Amino acid sequence: MGEVGFPTRVLSLACGGLYTYAAPLAAEGTAAGQVQSSHLRHLYHVEKLSRSSKVYGVIADPVRHSISPAVHNRAFRARRVDAVYLPFRVPPISLGTSFTSPKASPWRFQCHYSS
Numbered sequence: 566m567g568e569v570g571f572p573t574r575v576l577s578l579a580c581g582g583l584y585t586y587a588a589p590l591a592a593e594g595t596a597a598g599q600v601q602s603s604h605l606r607h608l609y610h611v612e613k614l615s616r617s618s619k620v621y622g623v624i625a626d627p628v629r630h631s632i633s634p635a636v637h638n639r640a641f642r643a644r645r646v647d648a649v650y651l652p653f654r655v656p657p658i659s660l661g662t663s664f665t666s667p668k669a670s671p672w673r674f675q676c677h678y679s680s
Contacts, residue, residue: 574586622634
């Protein structure tokens with residue numbers, strides 16, 4: 566699944582999924598880059614997300630290095646905002662087809678690409 570599928574791990578429960586899959590410990594997991602269960606609970610607060618939660622994110626390629634999710638999700642929790650901030654890996658070549666109209670999209674992003 567890796568970086569591209571990571572948001573589905575966080576949003577699965579909020580979108581009506583019965584469960585999401587995560588590695589129990591940092592050193593464990595069945596695939597490289599698998600998210601840790603503690604990361605889902607403590608940084609993304611998956612158990613508190615719902616269909617009404619707002620979803621924000623950072624778009625980059627690669628995106629794993631971004632500290633934006635940690636900063637924003639802690640701020641959301643501190644202010645009791647029902648929202649989550651996710652890393653979205655979108656290759657530059659796919660960026661144009663990822664969004665037809667930013668105003669029509671339910672997503673809110675920061676783009677981090679350098680030319």
